[in-house]
Amino acid sequence: MRLRRGSHGFVWASLAALLVGDPASPNRDVEAAPVEAALAHSNVARSSSYAKVALADPDVRLVLLDPGVATALADRAAFVEPDVKPSPLETSDECLLAEDCIDQYLWSIYQRARKVDTVKVPERMSVTVKRKGKTRTVTRTVIKLVDEDFTWKDPKAAENVGMSVAGYVIGGMDRGFKAKLYHLFRALDDAGLAPGMTSGFRDDYRQSIASGNKAATDRSYHGGTRRGGYGRGIAADVVSVKGETRSERWISSENLWKWIDANGKEFGIGRPYLDRDPPHIGPIDGKEYAYHRALNAKRAALETK
Numbered sequence: 373m374r375l376r377r378g379s380h381g382f383v384w385a386s387l388a389a390l391l392v393g394d395p396a397s398p399n400r401d402v403e404a405a406p407v408e409a410a411l412a413h414s415n416v417a418r419s420s421s422y423a424k425v426a427l428a429d430p431d432v433r434l435v436l437l438d439p440g441v442a443t444a445l446a447d448r449a450a451f452v453e454p455d456v457k458p459s460p461l462e463t464s465d466e467c468l469l470a471e472d473c474i475d476q477y478l479w480s481i482y483q484r485a486r487k488v489d490t491v492k493v494p495e496r497m498s499v500t501v502k503r504k505g506k507t508r509t510v511t512r513t514v515i516k517l518v519d520e521d522f523t524w525k526d527p528k529a530a531e532n533v534g535m536s537v538a539g540y541v542i543g544g545m546d547r548g549f550k551a552k553l554y555h556l557f558r559a560l561d562d563a564g565l566a567p568g569m570t571s572g573f574r575d576d577y578r579q580s581i582a583s584g585n586k587a588a589t590d591r592s593y594h595g596g597t598r599r600g601g602y603g604r605g606i607a608a609d610v611v612s613v614k615g616e617t618r619s620e621r622w623i624s625s626e627n628l629w630k631w632i633d634a635n636g637k638e639f640g641i642g643r644p645y646l647d648r649d650p651p652h653i654g655p656i657d658g659k660e661y662a663y664h665r666a667l668n669a670k671r672a673a674l675e676t677k
Contacts, residue, residue, distance in 0.1 A: 474554045475542045478569070481557050482541055484613050485568025487523040491583045492516070520583055526571070529578035544573025544595050545605040549655055553608060556632070556639040565628045566614035570651065573605035585649040593660045606658055609651040625651070 492515050500509050530540035542550070553569075560567040574594035579586065590596045595605035610632075612624035629643060629650050636642045642656040644664040654660050 471547060471550075474550055475538075477554055477557070478542050478545075478550060478572070479538050481567060482569040482572060484566075485570045485611060486613070487521065487525075487570055488618075489520050489522060489570075489584060490517050491520045493518050522583065525578060525581055528581070529575060532577050533575070541572040544575070544602045545608070546600075546603065549606045552640045552655060556636065556641050559635070559639065560628060560631065563631060564614075565624065565631060566612050567628060568611050568613040569608055570611055571609040573602070575602065585645070585652075593654055593658070607652060607654045607660070610653055611651055 494513050495516050496511055496513055498509050498511055500507060502508075526541050527537050530537045533540065535543075545553075557567050557569075571594065574582065574592055574596075576589050576597055579592045579594065579596060580589045586592065587596065590598045593599050593605070593607040595601060595607075599606070610628065612621060612628040614624040615621040632641065632643055632653060633646075636653070637656055640655055640657065641653050642661055642665070643650065643653055644661045645652055656662075
């Protein structure tokens with residue numbers, strides 16, 4: 373599958389905000405770790421000396437970068453882990469006029485989330501049983517719940533198609549869906565629910581290495597080839613990063629999902645699968661939401677009977 377390269381504009385916007393922003397202004401607080409992490413995946417950072425800032429901030433500046441400095445920053449950023457704490461990004465409604473600005477904001481939401489999940493792993497083990505007075509050893513399969521760190525999967529998928537991680541994960545999503553996500557995440561942040569995105573666009577290869585509840589390799593609404601591929605992803609996985617421990621973050625995530633159930637329609641977004649795949653969200657005017665919500669209603673009716 374041939375994919376076009378993702379835009380690097382929002383990565384440059386983050387770098388320029390860090391270099392020229394007024395440190396006394398809380399509205400320009402762009403954390404260094406997400407910016408450097410974004411630089412690490414930017415091919416532009418190594419090839420160009422100029423960055424034109426296109427942020428919502430009306431104070432647009434042209435920044436001249438020394439190539440050696442940009443390269444050093446990119447090299448150092450490769451060893452920086454994403455900041456999982458909510459960042460105080462302030463983005464005005466003017467951001468809607470620039471897709472790069474929306475991409476920058478969504479990338480920051482993606483970076484703040486730990487990429488850890490609980491997966492079911494079958495394990496074969498020998499047990500001794502007694503039947504009809506006789507003792508015998510049999511092999512049984514038991515299911516264990518284990519933690520899986522899938523931080524490496526998106527970078528691996530991006531490398532597979534020769535793209536930056538930011539250009540892959542964010543650039544591969546449908547433009548209209550990204551605008552809806554932008555509104556939703558801002559509202560969640562304003563509500564103190566600290567949203568984080570663990571997954572955005574996924575192509576067939578990325579879907580093939582996904583774990584847990586997932587669609588067939590080419591049928592994922594995250595961006596499978598049967599759903600339109602790159603630039604047509606209309607699904608994301610969302611959790612809350614609020615809390616010091618994983619159990620605290622799980623409780624916060626449940627509150628975040630309930631908030632989406634109660635208010636998501638205002639932003640055109642909902643959870644198609646509810647508790648079967650709680651982090652998964654998509655547009656409520658899409659086929660996925662309509663079909664699976666209808667199935668959920670039928671199941672609920674049967675359970676009531």
